[in-house]
Amino acid sequence: MTDPIVDATDLSVSIADQEILSAVDLAVEEGSLVGLVGPNGAGKTTLLRTVGGTLAPDEGTVTVAGRDIHDCTASETGRLIARLPQSTALSFDFTVEQVVEMGRTPHLGRFERAGPDDRAAVDRAIERAAVAEFADRRVTSLSGGERQRVLLARALAQSTPVLLLDEPTASLDINHAVRTLELVDGLVTEGKTAVAAIHDLNLAARYCDELVLVAGGRVRAAGTPEEVLAADTLGEAFDATALVTDHPVVDAPLVTPLPARPDVDGRVHVVGTGGVAAKTVTRLADAGVTVTLGVAPADDVATVRAGALDCETVTVPTFAGIDEGARDRAVALARRADAVVTAGDVAAGNRPVVDAAGTVVSADAGTDAVLDRLGDVLGRPDRHQQSPVRND
Numbered sequence: 001m002t003d004p005i006v007d008a009t010d011l012s013v014s015i016a017d018q019e020i021l022s023a024v025d026l027a028v029e030e031g032s033l034v035g036l037v038g039p040n041g042a043g044k045t046t047l048l049r050t051v052g053g054t055l056a057p058d059e060g061t062v063t064v065a066g067r068d069i070h071d072c073t074a075s076e077t078g079r080l081i082a083r084l085p086q087s088t089a090l091s092f093d094f095t096v097e098q099v100v101e102m103g104r105t106p107h108l109g110r111f112e113r114a115g116p117d118d119r120a121a122v123d124r125a126i127e128r129a130a131v132a133e134f135a136d137r138r139v140t141s142l143s144g145g146e147r148q149r150v151l152l153a154r155a156l157a158q159s160t161p162v163l164l165l166d167e168p169t170a171s172l173d174i175n176h177a178v179r180t181l182e183l184v185d186g187l188v189t190e191g192k193t194a195v196a197a198i199h200d201l202n203l204a205a206r207y208c209d210e211l212v213l214v215a216g217g218r219v220r221a222a223g224t225p226e227e228v229l230a231a232d233t234l235g236e237a238f239d240a241t242a243l244v245t246d247h248p249v250v251d252a253p254l255v256t257p258l259p260a261r262p263d264v265d266g267r268v269h270v271v272g273t274g275g276v277a278a279k280t281v282t283r284l285a286d287a288g289v290t291v292t293l294g295v296a297p298a299d300d301v302a303t304v305r306a307g308a309l310d311c312e313t314v315t316v317p318t319f320a321g322i323d324e325g326a327r328d329r330a331v332a333l334a335r336r337a338d339a340v341v342t343a344g345d346v347a348a349g350n351r352p353v354v355d356a357a358g359t360v361v362s363a364d365a366g367t368d369a370v371l372d373r374l375g376d377v378l379g380r381p382d383r384h385q386q387s388p389v390r391n392d
Contacts, residue, residue, distance in 0.1 A: 005030040011060035020046045035208035036197040043217045044197040078106025082155035086166040088147035103157030129153035144171040165196035181207045205252040245308045272343030277302035280343045285309045294330040322349030331356045
């Protein structure tokens with residue numbers, strides 16, 4: 001095991017007598033992309049500034065490639081770390097090419113002129129950041145997203161082993177956001193190390209080797225995206241409800257934020273298939289309801305979602321009919337439930353399941369309406385003694 005190329009230990013930082021970071025540790029292995037995630041105001045930018053040497057900690061140390069970054073000169077720091085700030089504001093009316101050339105400053109002596117190696121580094125950076133098309137334009141004439149790409153090119157021109165990126169996709173449309181993270185991923189594959197504050201949890205999960213979740217100035221979780229992006233952990237850090245499932249396309253968790261949970265308790269059986277049923281199962285489970293599903297095809301999207309949420313399901317093979325055994329199991333679940341929710345068309349084989357219920361609610365009006373209706377039904381303290389009320 002080699003030492004981390006970036007090693008921050010027990011960092012505490014206060015600004016204007018307000019504690020921003022407290023006892024924060026950050027270890028980044030060479031050739032990896034580590035994402036800093038967390039709510040606004042959590043301290044991610046302060047952590048990047050401290051690691052980058054522009055903000056001195058009250059306590060703790062930061063070493064980069066074995067050097068104490070706060071003992072380095074500006075030029076020494078500039079040869080170790082390139083920074084992409086969150087703000088894209090540029091005060092002077094330089095051309096794009098001139099801004100990118102500034103990335104070579106740490107490599108030049110006080111009166112030294114740029115040489116062929118510097119020119120080559122600038123050209124590579126302009127090409128990789130895809131800003132060649134407006135290299136001759138003034139930066140003040142560019143959009144925020146275009147300026148973000150110019151600043152990335154300047155950081156690339158520094159040719160440093162470490163990149164610090166503060167919200168590198170914040171000003172970009174989804175196309176350029178993905179291109180930017182693909183570029184960073186490629187640089188990491190070539191051996192660079194990157195630490196990036198990323199507000200989009202799904203992009204962070206897709207591209208980062210590890211995530212560090214910062215909230216309230218402390219590290220709340222660190223590890224792989226699968227380890228960090230757990231529903232309970234996100235709920236505590238963001239004070240919000242989120243569903244975490246497997247991404248259907250890439251090998252990464254998928255985080256779906258959900259509205260605040262209503263105060264609903266009880267047991268509901270869902271009958272239906274497809275996207276409507278999947279959405280209904282998700283919202284009900286998130287609302288604290290015990291959800292069961294069936295009968296449904298084994299590979300239906302609703303079945304997959306119910307399985308991800310650990311909901312009991314009754315399934316049959318795809319394209320197979322509903323056999324007597326499956327129907328009987330689903331009828332038993334419906335009878336145990338406080339209500340049955342129908343989502344979409346009910347197959348003839350599932351009709352006995354619906355008929356077994358005392359209360360039936362249709363999902364056609366939308367999940368919020370379903371929750372309101374169920375709140376009336378399930379909120380009764382004596383609901384198991386009430387006479388059935390059908391609403392189908």
